[in-house]
Amino acid sequence: EAGVAQSPRYKIIEKRQSVAFWCNPISGHATLYWYQQILGQGPKLLIQFQNNGVVDDSQLPKDRFSAERLKGVDSTLKIQPAKLEDSAVYLCASRAVAEVGWTGELFFGEGSRLTVL
Amino acid sequence: DQQVKQNSPSLSVQEGRISILNCDYTNSMFDYFLWYKKYPAEGPTFLISISSIKDKNEDGRFTVFLNKSAKHLSLHIVPSQPGDSAVYFCAASYSGTYKYIFGTGTRLKVLA
Numbered sequence: 001e002a003g004v005a006q007s008p009r010y011k012i013i014e015k016r017q018s019v020a021f022w023c024n025p026i027s028g029h030a031t032l033y034w035y036q037q038i039l040g041q042g043p044k045l046l047i048q049f050q051n052n053g054v055v056d057d058s059q060l061p062k063d064r065f066s067a068e069r070l071k072g073v074d075s076t077l078k079i080q081p082a083k084l085e086d087s088a089v090y091l092c093a094s095r096a097v098a099e100v101g102w103t104g105e106l107f108f109g110e111g112s113r114l115t116v117l
Numbered sequence: 118d119q120q121v122k123q124n125s126p127s128l129s130v131q132e133g134r135i136s137i138l139n140c141d142y143t144n145s146m147f148d149y150f151l152w153y154k155k156y157p158a159e160g161p162t163f164l165i166s167i168s169s170i171k172d173k174n175e176d177g178r179f180t181v182f183l184n185k186s187a188k189h190l191s192l193h194i195v196p197s198q199p200g201d202s203a204v205y206f207c208a209a210s211y212s213g214t215y216k217y218i219f220g221t222g223t224r225l226k227v228l229a
Binding site: 044 | 149151158160163206215216218219221222
């Protein structure tokens with residue numbers, strides 16, 4: 001079974017530039033999450049999708065961050081304009097439907113590391 | 118408002134001994150708790166979970182204990198191995214929204 005795919009793995013940009021990250025979840029996983037992990041901190045939820053609808057985007061800085069999951073499969077997270085404090089690893093995760101024997105596991109991709117100079 | 122807390126940023130343990138990682142939470146609505154391991158430049162990897170209807174779950178060398186009255190969970194690794202050296206995150210979730218909140222992590226170093 002293929003895992004969660006993310007790209008690019010690394011991106012370096014100047015402040016005020018824009019950047020986009022892509023995520024393809026595990027096939028059949030309806031719930032998709034974007035997390036931001038700043039060095040030395042735990043992952044912080046930015047946005048949660050259920051199919052192509054937003055469940056929670058309360059911590060997404062909407063003046064500069066946007067995310068979409070148009071067909072309920074892959075997703076794009078965009079930052080425009082980027083600030084120095086956006087330097088972080090952006091993690092995408094997906095979740096299977098809860099059923100008998102479900103462990104609650106979130107499956108993570110390898111992450112996209114952003115450096116803003 | 119940090120709903121999930123890992124108060125020990127780091128822990129060193131001798132190979133073969135027990136590693137105990139701790140996690141506290143504040144919201145009694147959480148009903149699923151998970152532990153993840155993270156190596157540098159990789160995404161977090163699931164280790165073990167426990168639902169709020171249990172107080173213990175084991176998987177090989179890994180055991181998670183849940184104390185709901187104290188709002189505390191712990192991960193025990195026995196015996197510890199050098200390959201266990203990584204950052205460990207605990208996470209909590211509500212089954213209604215399936216929103217997962219992560220702690221700040223504990224860096225475990227297992228000394229050979």
